[in-house]
Amino acid sequence: MSTSLAPFDRICTIISDEFNCPQADLTLSTTAEDVDGWDSLAHARLIMTIEDRLAIRFPGDKLFDLDCVGDLVGLAEEALSLLEKSTHGNS
């Protein structure tokens, strides 16, 4: 999985804020089960917060296949890349 540091760091900051957990404990392989309070309802709020802070929209069908922080970062990178392409296309 290719990941740049920026989305990983930003997503970890958001997770840390949402669940009040140490950011240093979060890795690409961290799963929801590793974090207190990260249930399915909290996951929905997290997705929305990430979308708002990164100014992206995750494709709805892929939200069902996220297993770990790395998957979330990968999906955010995809969305950011699409956004960048569409911005360049329009300029």
Place this chain on the structure above:
Amino acid sequence: MSLLSFWKKYDQDTVTQRILHHLDETPDRLYARVHAGDETHSISYRRLAEGAARYAAACQLTQVSHGDRVIVLCDHGPDLLYAFFGAMFAGAVPTILAPPSPRQDPVHFWRGQREVIDRIDAQIVFTTSKLKTELVSISPDFEATVMTPAELPETASLPVVPVSSQEIAFLQHSSGTTGTKKGVMISHAALLHQIDAYSNRLSLSSDDHIVSWLPLYHDMGLIACCLLPVLTGVPVTMISPFEWTLRPTSLFDLIERTKATLVWQPNFAFQHLINCVRHDDHWDLSSVRAFIDCSERCRPETLDLFAKTFGPMGIQKRSLHTCYAMAETVFAATQSNLDATPRAETIDSTALLDEGVARPTLETHVATKQVLSCGHPLDGLTVLIMDENGNRLPDRRIGEVCVSGPCLARGYDRQPDKSNAVFREGWYHTRDLGYLTNGELFVTGRLDDLLILNGRNHYAHDLEFALRDTSGIIPGRVIALSRYRAETGSDALIVLAETRENDAAALKVIKKNIRDRMVDETGLVPASIHLLPPLWLRKSTSGKISREATLEKYLSPDISEELL
């Protein structure tokens, strides 16, 4: 209406007869629009009969006899409906069980389900190919026929096995894990009385349209959003609970698209919608004449915030309603009047605790509690408040809420002791605490250790049992509690466990063990896990760990530093 005339009215009236009536009169009328993944299935009565025919034929091919049990264990989609109704048309008694959540370990899921499945003693299990593979590999000795949609016989002919209205129509399984799951036996007569009385209370009409994300293994989803529509001809649009959880505002997309008029959901769902809406989002929600809060304590502050948040989108305070419902009374026992806003009372919380009286007081009083009315009983049902000796209590006295009438279930399937404990002399003893005033019901708490988390019932001792041999904790020294969290609109699960371990890394591993075990065994994710030194948990005078005393200690302000 006398009891005798009631039985006479429903003598020849059954679920299947009523569906056949709709099939004869309006075969192409929409019953349900089911959104599943990228697909949308529009199911008319004709399509329902065709889909159910294959499942009914499968029952007959496998020698399922009149009254035999059939388990339906399917994901959200049209086959869930076809299997349920197909089994009923074949004269069998279907029951819908919850499939595993995506995060549940299959081995733990099937181990937890096995006792329930064995108790049901079904002749056939309708399920998906994935779940069949798991079941057969984990339980090679499983004797019932397990059938997937691909294995069903091809037929469009719907067999109709005559049944009487007094027979069991289906089993409604309560939530919880192995020990506490109960199959509530619902007769055709009890169900039809509920449907007629509830339709009347809601003034259902051909202009209505229901939208739902509720799972059909839960009574609110099955009765209000599956059986009520099919039996009254009011169409329903369904999305999967899983999809709704991730994108809760998809419910609003559907409301706007279908001009829906009725929505049922538990209190936490109102809060989840509030939490997941953006400031620039907008939907036209003005078509909804009733959002009905049900299945966990209705919180006035949640409904106030919902009205405030979605007021600009057409939601009015008087379109937010309350209902007191449970599978043991088929569904609704009481429902607020749709013509008015449910009444909220401010009561003196000291008098509530010390005297067992709901005394109205001013909001400026030093200790108050806001309680929301759940409305009046449905026609034919009686709701009373009783003390521990079964004596009727006067208005405003707190006691156990008890319900009587023709909607009562027959008890719990193959669990006579559990049935006799709560179904006594024609009354269902709910274990809920509340009071009446002028026939209006207000629910204030629980008599037992039931935890209601996101609208589903879980017994604390059942959750503690799931953690019984978790590595690192002292055996028997674990307790499950719940605390209301305004930010989620529901109670959150808290686990307190004693350990002899001090090392930080080891404590982290123990917490993970607890979390993994809870998710695997119950599908629940604890909001907080605290590890404590030996003898931290408080005991009662009988020597058992006291939930009440431990909760009191947990909540005391000077204790937070002791919590790990």
